[in-house]
Amino acid sequence: MPIGKNGNGLTLLERFIPDGLSHAATTLVDALKINSISEKVRRGRRVVVKRRNIYGEQLADLANLYFRASSIPIRFWSKVDDWRRWEVGCFKMLNGDRFRAFASGAETVCEEKLPGKSLWDHMSRGTLTRQMLEAAAHEIRRAHQLWNDEFKGPWSHGDAGMTNVIYNQRTGRARLIDFEIIHDKSLPATVRHADDLLVFLLDIVGPVPSQQWLPFALRFLNAYGNLDVIAELKTQLALPNGMAWIWWGVRTSFANPAKVKRRLEKLRGVITDLRSYRAVAAKRARKRRRASITCQEMSPGMPRASSRTRAIKESANAASPGIPSRLPTTR
Ligand SMILES: Nc1ncnc2c1ncn2[C@@H]1O[C@H](COP(=O)(O)OP(=O)(O)O)[C@@H](O)[C@H]1O
Ligand SMILES: [Mg+2]
Structure with missing residues (x-):
């Protein structure tokens, strides 16, 4: 364990950073x-x-x-x-x-x-649905396939958080906005694309309650679907050290770093198995044996704090028909 880190692998700064400082940092970012x-x-x-x-x-x-x-x-x-x-x-x-x-x-x-609201607004109001996450993933995937001269390669967003994805309820289409940031152009497309996924996921990993964050994240990743980018994302799912941590604080709405770390580790473990899950799911589909979760709707939206204790069926949490609702416990 590196010097200065506690049992969770967090630095003392990360562990004991006072709430007031977090708020000050948020205010600074707003300013x-x-x-x-x-x-x-x-x-x-x-x-x-x-x-x-x-x-x-x-x-x-x-x-x-x-x-x-x-x-x-x-x-x-x-x-x-x-x-x-x-x-x-x-x-x-x-x-x-x-x-x-x-x-x-x-x-x-x-x-x-653009007509509609951002996914962040939907998440805050408890109206985020599976369709919205899938629409966001499809749009990001589409955008990642477009050629861009600036990169001399495929385009990437650089700030693909939920506030920058607008969902139109009538058409079921998500669209991207807010282009004041660009990825470091020296990076390979796969790394830039994985960073876009990471930024989107950090919005989920921070604020979403425990019953929902992983199904939400997996819905999104499964709909995005490019396994090479998802494999690269896996290498990016670790809390950074030093000054970069402040930016991650901003990205995760200053959620408890220990919680974020735990969740990212969990997601890493699940991603490891995503490829084999998809293979199993494809095999199952070929055999026309539908998994019991295929006819279950995920409860629409994120429960508010007051409804967290509501009993949520395991099947209702299923990330997708391709991913079993019981998630692997790899660690
Ligand atoms: N073209 C647009 N259509 C709909 N809403 C928009 C549009 N542009 C901006 N907004 C709204 O304004 C917010 C801030 O705009 P944005 O371009 O993301 O700038 P920034 O995040 O840098 O302040 C967005 O999160 C969105 O809610
Ligand atoms: Mg924005």
Whole structure:
């Protein structure tokens, strides 16, 4: 066990960081908002207006210094023109079939408002469903297959958290927004793609109650489906040390690091078995023997704190027909 770590492998700082400090860090992150957001109606259509704040460039440079020093694989677009080009370009590439985006004024980008709510909003309200997680995974997978000149390879988001996935209940489609960050371009696509999955999963691993987080995570991964990226993700599922931990605090809504560590370890173990589960599931499907869980719906949404004690059937927690509801206890 490394010096300075307790039985859980956490540093003393990680273990005893006072709540007040976490809150201060959250406030700081909020204060570091590089852009501000407002809404307008233009020619009868609702648009979201993103404007680069006055100290945006300096803040972006400062954040990038931190990301570099902490080996966090993302960078803010620091120059406003670069950001506007990337933000509009990505929005058009992903959403341009139905929605418009354009640069407007020196520091501003306008994007048509996508119908629906973010997955984060749904999770906070307890209305997150299996369909939403699957739609998010399908959209991220689709986006990861698109070629991008900037990367000279497949595209990746860089900030694919739940607040940046908008779900349209009417069409059942999820769409991605918020393109002010880019992955370190020197990284292979698989590593960048796994980081997108990680960022999405950290939103689940932090706040979701114990009965639900793993089925939610597995629903998402199973729908994403690219096993090479999921294998790479496995190598990224460990709490970082040093300064990077602060960023992980932000990513996990400052959830208890011991809990996050436990959950990531569990997820690592389950991912190990994902490939064999899929093989077993495919074999089962061929034999036309349906697993008992296939006709069970996952309870819609995440239970609120007050309903956590509600009895939830094991079958209702099943991540997907391909994954048995009883999860492996590898450690
Ligand atoms: N085009 C859009 N359609 C719908 N909602 C949007 C759109 N752009 C932004 N929003 C909403 O505004 C929030 C913040 O916008 P975002 O582009 O993610 O900037 P940031 O996270 O950097 O503040 C999003 O989480 C989303 O709720
Ligand atoms: Mg955002």
